[in-house]
Amino acid sequence: MAQMNAIQRALDSDIWYSFTRSPITVASAIVALICVGGAVLAPWIAPHNPFDLASLQLMDAFKPPAWEADGDPNYLLGTDDQGRDVLSAIMYGARVSLLVGFCAVLLSVSIGITAGLAAGYMGGTVDAVLMRIADIKLTFPTILIALLIDGVVRAALPREVHDQIALYVVIFAIGISNWPSFARTVRGSTLVERNKEYVQAARVIGLSRARIMVTHVLPNVLGPVLVIATLNLGFAVLAEATLSFLGVGVPPTQPSLGTLIRIGNDFLFSGEWWITIFPGIALILLVLSVNLLGDWLRDALNPKLR
Amino acid sequence: MTAPLLEVRNLRVEFPTRRGTLVALNDVSFSIAQGEVLGVVGESGAGKSMTGAAIIGLLEPPGRIAGGEILLNGRRIDNLPYSELRKLRGREIGAIFQDPLTTLNPLYTVGAQLIETMVTHLPLNPAQARAKAIEWLELVGIPAASQRIDSYPHEFSGGMRQRVVIALALCAEPKLIVADEPTTALDVSIQAQVIALLKSLAREKGTSMMLVTHDMGVIAETADRVAVMYAGRIVEIGAVRNVVRHASHPYSAGLMGSIPPVGRRLDRMQQIDGSMPRLSAIPPGCAYNPRCPKVFDRCRVERPELMPAGDSLAACWLYAEGAPRHA
């Protein structure tokens, strides 16, 4: 009963309404759902397991998509240079990419929000120090940050452990290299919000600073964060590909979406276009749909725009 | 009475929203004569600003004029194409908004903004416009105008800024000024200065004015006639003295009664219970009927039009024939 009510309320809500009113949003939601669903369910629905080396046959390499002249119906979107089914590789690769992308963005969002809130709300020295740190960070390319972290981890931990946590190293590296943009945005909005009277009202009640920042200021500064976050998702996915090229990150036998594109890039001139084009399309669809959803959500969450 | 400068007939403004269309202004009619000041009062959300915005053609989308007409000097202006309407703005109809802090572009000097406006509308070259701009600043009482003309808005105090806004609204010498709460953001002492200024300018230049405000004192001081709005309609319109002292419509009466007197202390201020209905839930009949102390059956079914009530016009069945008790 209560559930029914909740569902009814959700369907009746303005957010749902604005959602159904925007065909582009609905389309991107469907696409995003397919992307994420395909990735999450890959082990169950993918026709092959490209990460299982034992199942790869080099003889099957470079098969064009099924509809092409020498296509193999077994491999709908063709195979790559190792004989991996491109369709399955996309699904499995998207798993890696999404994991890295989402976690990295989550990490940078969390750091960025924390730093931005603290800097904006507390001001003074905290602000100056945090923003200088952000400046310093901004001068370092992501790749170098990742190399540094990887180097430190490598030096500190035995290699077996290092291999197991390679993925997390990548997530961490990408995550911490993007936080300043979030921090700056959040700080800017926080500076505006903290002078609003509802924040002062909360202070009169005697709530702690942390609690005011989290429960009052935070929800009001999330809008722009959402938009940058969605833009950053694509960036994180691509950064992962670059890092795996540099030997930091997931092994090439478990290629991510970005790695697939990078590998396929070598075959663009030789006519084996499907190796890069299909993962490329998958990535575009993923990033595009997530971004469009982000745009919509920002508008939908803003009561002023309803 | 001469032909009115501005005439609004049966104006209707709608907001299409997801849950049906909101009617923000319904059947609003009034006119302003040459040199006349019409005060507009009423509860927050009654549609005062909307009326002003409709006249200068600056309704915020998705709001739109859905019916009625607006005539300026006998010429219909509500259906003009954008470029035509633009030429009227500033030149024929000036506007003053509530907040002097936000109505001036912070990035331009006040002189630049004045000159820009004048050059757009009047056959002046920038040098002439500059000279005129200084004149205007002097006229609105900015001391050392020839130096202050190159100052930025933030370098002025609130009161001075509002004077600049007034100069801006007047500099192309419009015939009508729509002033939407020009003094609400100012404190009492400056408020008095601004009102005095507006009044004297209007008198000197023969400008008509629509003055929207919450402040009855300002209305009483400044306006010739006053229109009382409630829930998207005009419920009463008449000469200031009549409406303020002997309001005909029960809402107007309640409103006037709520004005806190300066001269004495009341134990309990007179108030109108309840609140104005939201636009999406306006009751049938007279919109005021749920709050009206004098409500009777007809009020709940039939909507009253403006009708003569004493020296004013009021939209109230009390003044129709066959009302149960006369006010």
Added chain:
Amino acid sequence: MFAFIISRILQALPVMLTVALLSFAMFAYVGDPVAIMLGQDYTVAQRDALVADLGLDQPFFVQFAKFVVNAAQGEFGLSYRLSRPVAQLIVERAPATLELALCAAFLALAIGVPMGVYTGLYRNSWLSRFFLTFSLIGVSLPTFLIGILLILTFSVWLGWLPSFGRGDTVNVGGWSTGLLTWSGLKALILPSITLGLFQLTLIMRLVRAEMMEVLRTDYIKFARARGLTNRAVHFGHALKNTLVPVITITGLQLGAIIAFAIVTETVFQWPGMGLLFIQSVGAADIPVMSAYLLLIALMFVTINLIVDLLYYAVDPRLRIGRGKGAH
């Protein structure tokens, strides 16, 4: 003004120092220059001699202190890979990168800003939607793929533009520029597009968001009420007010463009600092890498300063100290 610049420079010092420390520290991990320099044949003694020669056997902070002292004098030593003074290499390469970066930034601004204005003004037109969606496609493809696709189209298929290099350059006072020759200009087109695409999207979205915000403000409404032309309102008043955030982001992004030109320079064999850097990473050429990073940091600090000065130019409110109690 002078005081302001000095204070910014003082603030920049700790930033630079930290960057120096970090860049210095990180190279302990990116690869072993000794192994690379020795090549296929060496003895243990040779190896130790080299380590001592390079000063790699000294304590970390001694190495660092030396590094900072030298760096402050513009002395970064000799490149391990090319055996040439790093400062000389950087000076040779900087013009290429700067021209590319500025061109990309210019492209991003020249296209991104108008597109942002357009999409901000006509939020729902199909052209706006097209711009928004299409630009997102641009950012969701890796730079190297975009570069290759552009080369494939414009160099290989159409044969219009060169696929690599800077074309002919002219040396103007020690600065080798490709902007003055026809082939130099042609060579600039594809790399600038590749590099600028992401920034273009960003700037467009930013301007759009800011425009939408600014268009809701009172002073825009007031500018319209004064009857200013559309152009004056949109570009004179609205756009100028969006500039502060746009300047910030563009400034930050210019730093990012320079820092991230690495991929673009590799794809187009553009002889800039990025190419130098990536080759140095391959060879663990520590002096070049650290000099590069410091240079980027310096560039960043400079850009930040310029951005702040631009603020001053754009926004008069920032010109006075915080003293005046704005209310």
Added chain:
Amino acid sequence: GASAQTVRWAAAGDPNTMDPHSQNVGTVTMVLQQIYDPLIHRNADLSLRPGLALSWTQVEPTRWRFVLRPGVKFHGGEAFTADDVVFSIGRARQPTSNFGIYVDTVQEAVKVDEFTVDVVTRIADPILPNKFASVYMMSKAWSEANGATRPQNTRAREEMHTTRNTNGTGAFRLASRENDVRTVLRRNTEWYGWAEPDSARANVQEIQFRPIASDATRIAALLSGEVDFVLDPPLQDLNRLRAAQNIRVLEGPEVRTIFLAFDVARPELQYSDVRGRNPFADLRVRQALYHAIDIQAIHRTTMRGQSVVTGTFFPPQVNGYSQAEDTRLPYDQARARALLAEAGYPNGFGITLDCPNNRYINDEQICQAVAAMWTRVGVRTSVKAQPLAPFFAQIQRQDTSAYLLGWGVPTLDALYSFQSLLATRNGAQGDGIWNYGGYSNPRMDALVERMKTQSGADRMAAIHEALRIYREDVPHIPLHHQMIPWAMRSNFTIPHAANNQPYFRFARID
């Protein structure tokens, strides 16, 4: 402007110095050998021919005599004499030289007369002429005048005149040079060799060398006609290049062999799930992994036919090669599983294969393919691929369990490979310095010692025995010799050389 006789040439790397004795890497010598001449030249088939020396004879076991070509002038105008030879050999022997292996046996060079030089060796060195084909001759006077009497090296911490300036006797002279951008060479019309029959038709007036690091861009530049000659086209693009009008692909083998090596020394592998023992120490395991590799699939698919499958670790061009020892263990998965079970690993085990990803042709892809093949017989392999800098840094710390390596033989003699790759690491100069798996076999060490000193049939017998041990003991799993296709516009002709050196003195453009 690109005149009819200008060749625009591209390759991935740029020479990092112009000093002829500093960096012994292909990217440097490919440019410098156009400018500097050695005493002995190579033909396109790598056979020797007179260069600055007209003849050379081993007058004693430890003394070689070189008779110099008279009348040769350096680009700077200095006459070439015996003094320059003595100086140059001495310079190549300096500690800062990277060309030490070519002069490692030299005790001293002695001027006999103005145009005769004797080279005295510590031990009898039968392959000295082969080595001297890589030692370039500089002008003594010029070097001394410019303070470049020793090879420039990064250790010097200073820039030397020779970093950017040249003065050779070669067919081309350096006209201009910008690092990583462009290096322009002009024909030296006074060069003595132009009259010789195989250079008579050569007509290249100017060489514009442009490094282009990105594979795709390099190919695009060739396809769009912006360059005439690409030294290192990626394999996968060959078909497209062959199909393109106006473009020709030259194929040929390189003297470089790709193989897999193991850590056979540690009692327990670092990167494996086997505890307490080292499976690679067991010959059966190495054989099993050998059997597991379907080399034909790699040849056909990964290398697109551009490889020469091999069972040994240097190609026929190298002195000491034996056809009889060049046989592989057959591809046989069943046998591989059986051997693993026999060795006590019926369920296989897990390892990490270290791999460079930008050093050899399709290196990473080869590793992945091998990993799949090994996994299929039960040895679960994960690939760790890195760029060459971190890769070499890592394996040189011996921080690896299995790795892929490619080995070239610039001396074209077997000793070079055996000594570097298979001799026990003992700290002595050159022994086992690239033997990161720790392979150690006393018999092999003895054979290497024999190779160093003996000559003639004895030496050949030692090499052949060593090759047999290599085949039977499986210290490596050899894969293939690399092929090095060259691609060029069809109006350009140049003979293909297995050392990947384009000899523009034989080239012609129409």
Added chain:
Amino acid sequence: MRDPIGTPMLETINVARHFDVSRPLVQRVLAREGRRSLKAVDGISFAIEKGTTLSLVGESGCGKSTVARLVVGLYGPTFGSVIFDGQDLSQARADSSQRRRMQMIFQDPYASLNPRWRVRDIIAEPIRAFGLMKDKAEIGAKVAELLTQVGLSPLDGQKFPHEFSGGQRQRISIARALSSNPEFLVCDEPTSALDVSVQAQILNLMKDLQQRLGLTYLFISHNLAVVRQVSDRVGVMYLGRLVELAPAETLFTTARHPYTRALMEAIPDLEMTGRQRIPVGGEVPSPINPPSGCPFHPRCPLADARCKAERPEMIPARGTPETMVACHAVEEGRDRVGEPLVAAGG
């Protein structure tokens, strides 16, 4: 020098708040300038008796809101102290049982409610923060009761603030302030954004609450008509100082300080349509460089040399001893000359 009244709920003793508005250190050093401070409130003493209302009036920027914030502890005083029910405020703030006794209603009905929170959560926040109730249902009932108390429907708790009118929002913030059962309320211009009918509702509500619950108010406004309706005593502020403090009736009938009298003159008068008001002449001086002596002297018709040099103290006014006033002219009796004393109405 205390305010002569009975048991005070709140008392400020020479309380001040200065803001540091100097530029950052480096710039200051380079420009060779000292620190600059803005004396928003510069030594104010008053007391509010339990169950009564004290109003503060004065021009924009004279420091009214700063006093309000000092009183609720949003700002700490630069010097002086605030005594809440006999206890120093800094101690009271530390004690949550004391803290809940004091609440504030803010000026801007649009900015004082968190736009992302539901109304019921906004109102319940103090209850939760002070741990007054634990049970969900209990809290819900209390919220419903509060909503009813301020004239809203319990069902309104579901909604978000933007769904309410300004007057309704102000009621919500009153409900929030009441939810911790406070005894002392600071109201910083609670009706300045509202129209007269809604203003009347709010003021009546506040009065009702005072009568029923015995609340004590510090009421801040620049609208003298409103102030007259609600106050027992009125303080007039000018440039960070009190210039006059008197019982409401006395003030409105017999204003003493020239500034107060000027303010009275400026009140728009309903009855006298068409009358020209006499604005206070001159511009408000900057609080960073306040004038010497009496801060009002540049605008004061009665100013003389002493006013320029010497700062007047608050002392009982001659003639109306219940009034405290800081004016040399009043002290010297110069103020009666030639000017009608009765300001307005009467």
